[in-house]
Amino acid sequence: MRxxxxxxxxxxxVLKLRDDMPEPAVGPDDxxxxxxxxxxxxxxxxxxxxxxxxxxxxxxxxYDVSGVVLSLGANVPRNAFQVGDAIYASPCLIKQGxxxxxVAVDWRTAAPKPESLDHVHAAAMPLVTLTSWESLYTRAxxxxxxxxxIHAGAGGTGHIALQLAxxxxxxxxxxxxxxxxxALCNELGADxxxxxxETDFVEAVMQLTDGKGCEVVYDTVGGAVFDKSLDCVAVxxxxxxxxxxxxxxxxxxxxRKNATLHMEFMGVPTVVSINPSCQGETLRTAAELIDAGxxxxxxxxxxxxxxxxxxxxEQQSGKVIxxxxxxxx
Amino acid sequence: MRxxxxxxxxxxxVLKLRDDMPEPAVGPDDxxxxxxxxxxxxxxxxxxxxxxxxxxxxxxxxYDVSGVVLSLGANVPRNAFQVGDAIYASPCLIKQGxxxxxVAVDWRTAAPKPESLDHVHAAAMPLVTLTSWESLYTRAxxxxxxxxxIHAGAGGTGHIALQLAxxxxxxxxxxxxxxxxxALCNELGADxxxxxxETDFVEAVMQLTDGKGCEVVYDTVGGAVFDKSLDCVAVxxxxxxxxxxxxxxxxxxxxRKNATLHMEFMGVPTVVSINPSCQGETLRTAAELIDAGxxxxxxxxxxxxxxxxxxxxEQQSGKVIxxxxxxxx
Numbered sequence: 148m149r150x151x152x153x154x155x156x157x158x159x160x161v162l163k164l165r166d167d168m169p170e171p172a173v174g175p176d177d178x179x180x181x182x183x184x185x186x187x188x189x190x191x192x193x194x195x196x197x198x199x200x201x202x203x204x205x206x207x208x209x210y211d212v213s214g215v216v217l218s219l220g221a222n223v224p225r226n227a228f229q230v231g232d233a234i235y236a237s238p239c240l241i242k243q244g245x246x247x248x249x250v251a252v253d254w255r256t257a258a259p260k261p262e263s264l265d266h267v268h269a270a271a272m273p274l275v276t277l278t279s280w281e282s283l284y285t286r287a288x289x290x291x292x293x294x295x296x297i298h299a300g301a302g303g304t305g306h307i308a309l310q311l312a313x314x315x316x317x318x319x320x321x322x323x324x325x326x327x328x329x330a331l332c333n334e335l336g337a338d339x340x341x342x343x344x345e346t347d348f349v350e351a352v353m354q355l356t357d358g359k360g361c362e363v364v365y366d367t368v369g370g371a372v373f374d375k376s377l378d379c380v381a382v383x384x385x386x387x388x389x390x391x392x393x394x395x396x397x398x399x400x401x402x403r404k405n406a407t408l409h410m411e412f413m414g415v416p417t418v419v420s421i422n423p424s425c426q427g428e429t430l431r432t433a434a435e436l437i438d439a440g441x442x443x444x445x446x447x448x449x450x451x452x453x454x455x456x457x458x459x460x461e462q463q464s465g466k467v468i469x470x471x472x473x474x475x476x
Numbered sequence: 477m478r479x480x481x482x483x484x485x486x487x488x489x490v491l492k493l494r495d496d497m498p499e500p501a502v503g504p505d506d507x508x509x510x511x512x513x514x515x516x517x518x519x520x521x522x523x524x525x526x527x528x529x530x531x532x533x534x535x536x537x538x539y540d541v542s543g544v545v546l547s548l549g550a551n552v553p554r555n556a557f558q559v560g561d562a563i564y565a566s567p568c569l570i571k572q573g574x575x576x577x578x579v580a581v582d583w584r585t586a587a588p589k590p591e592s593l594d595h596v597h598a599a600a601m602p603l604v605t606l607t608s609w610e611s612l613y614t615r616a617x618x619x620x621x622x623x624x625x626i627h628a629g630a631g632g633t634g635h636i637a638l639q640l641a642x643x644x645x646x647x648x649x650x651x652x653x654x655x656x657x658x659a660l661c662n663e664l665g666a667d668x669x670x671x672x673x674e675t676d677f678v679e680a681v682m683q684l685t686d687g688k689g690c691e692v693v694y695d696t697v698g699g700a701v702f703d704k705s706l707d708c709v710a711v712x713x714x715x716x717x718x719x720x721x722x723x724x725x726x727x728x729x730x731x732r733k734n735a736t737l738h739m740e741f742m743g744v745p746t747v748v749s750i751n752p753s754c755q756g757e758t759l760r761t762a763a764e765l766i767d768a769g770x771x772x773x774x775x776x777x778x779x780x781x782x783x784x785x786x787x788x789x790e791q792q793s794g795k796v797i798x799x800x801x802x803x804x805x
Contacts, residue, residue: 382748410733
């Protein structure tokens with residue numbers, strides 16, 4: 148089949164379009180899905196750079212899919228999915244992905260595509276929705292009355308997290324720096340947008356919270372932003388990070404605040420096969436929010452499969468607003 | 477009044493017995509308590525060494541008390557406490573403590589002394605019970621079916637945490653190294669005691685959990701034990717530490733496990749005055765467990781007030797089993 152793939156780690160130029168890639172291996176728990184659209188995520192660029200365990204095959208990336216069920220494995224319950232169903236899901240990070248004509252996904256991690264979205268917009272949702280949902284709802288358990296700091300509120304996971312926090316009635320402070328990203332944060336309901344190029348975000352957060360800090364801080368950036376974000380956490384607060392770091396400031400800065408650090412890696416249910424159905428359930432509930440008009444993706448750009456390398460370059464620039472979607476069919 | 481006190485930081489010899497210390501300042505939310513017994517905790521030795529913010533007075537340490545109410549501040553509700561009531565509590569870490577004839581405690585942080593314990597045994601409970609309770613129940617939310625690793629199961633907080641985890645029906649793995657500490661862990665219901673002088677505790681934990689690690693790890697030691705404990709956390713697990721550290725291994729070791737680190741500092745409700753009544757409520761519920769025979773203190777030694785410096789030396793040795801109690805009256 149046709150797919151974008153790479154056999155060596157490195158720059159985006161390692162990505163090659165091939166017509167002779169093997170069909171996906173469809174296990175007993177899998178749906179074989181005809182890919183209509185797939186999205187791009189920072190994890191694609193990390194896997195391409197060799198930051199994940201090596202594999203004995205040319206790797207097809209792509210960890211978001213919206214498409215149509217072509218066939219079903221033997222374990223898939225008859226009442227769960229049928230051939231022809233439109234579904235959306237986030238394929239397993241250590242198997243072949245969706246930047247291809249077809250992909251296999253565990254039926255327990257998939258959900259019917261939201262009716263109000265076409266495949267392009269549905270493909271923008273799964274990975275960032277699962278990440279934001281698990282971070283803010285499952286882990287940090289945000290609730291009405293709490294102030295939540297969301298970094299990069301116009302980014303892929305940021306723009307979904309911002310909306311999920313608003314759905315729960317939280318007060319949302321977010322960071323952005325360009326007119327168009329600030330505008331998107333405002334449109335999506337942010338209560339305060341801190342221009343982090345013009346202002347120190349710690350000072351701004353402290354001013355906005357009467358010196359108390361935020362009950363919940365969501366770090367989507369890492370590095371120096373992570374360390375500074377520790378100063379934004381309120382006493383008894385929670386911080387969530389979705390980015391690897393080597394900080395030695397976690398306990399010194401959070402201990403006397405009696406605070407918690409959650410590390411969120413959305414790949415666990417698929418990579419380790421622990422409770423994979425939680426992903427399908429989350430995507431079903433998210434579809435209800437989407438169809439009710441309470442949650443929507445922002446699509447930065449739609450590109451054809453053959454332009455994936457350029458899309459990787461753009462993803463790495465940090466300038467993407469919302470999501471880049473790869474239209475496959 | 478009579479009290480043990482210090483005016484300079486340093487070795488235990490800075491502690492002096494004085495007869496002329498000012499009576500406690502009794503605020504509108506305070507109970508004035510005649511101290512019958514008080515306990516010693518590692519935090520006493522940390523404050524003595526200058527690890528807490530300096531104060532403009534000779535410091536009286538002592539952050540556990542069991543005693544009798546002598547008078548009540550104007551805000552204390554009539555139905556809460558009466559003169560003559562026997563109470564137990566953990567006094568505020570940044571005010572004068574209980575190694576004295578009298579101490580003031582916020583009524584919201586106090587509870588009636590468990591009926592089944594004398595003052596000496598009741599004084600052994602508050603600080604370690606609050607610490608273990610908040611760590612395992614409020615934060616990590618341990619529950620039946622989970623495996624919990626508790627370091628130093630014969631230590632002050634360890635021996636209470638071990639019992640609290642058993643009350644919830646958890647499987648408890650603990651560490652100890654001397655015959656008498658191993659015996660206490662077994663007596664208190666540990667399922668497995670790892671002799672950490674003879675065995676690598678990470679290897680032992682992995683063997684006992686079929687390579688999965690523990691859902692909850694409770695670090696009471698810090699330093700290298702903290703870093704190694706990160707390897708004992710299961711996927712989706714939670715770790716709690718009650719000790720400051722500068723580890724840079726937290727995110728590298730916990731990120732792909734989708735895990736959580738809770739930092740537990742029991743001083744927050746009194747030091748920052750956030751929800752102080754949670755401490756009184758916890759001590760009331762703990763008293764029910766105590767009177768039902770499900771939770772008990774282990775008293776290592778009872779010493780008179782004038783022997784406090786020697787007790788500090790012993791506390792710092794790491795050889796204390798359970799608690800050292802200071803008998804004041």
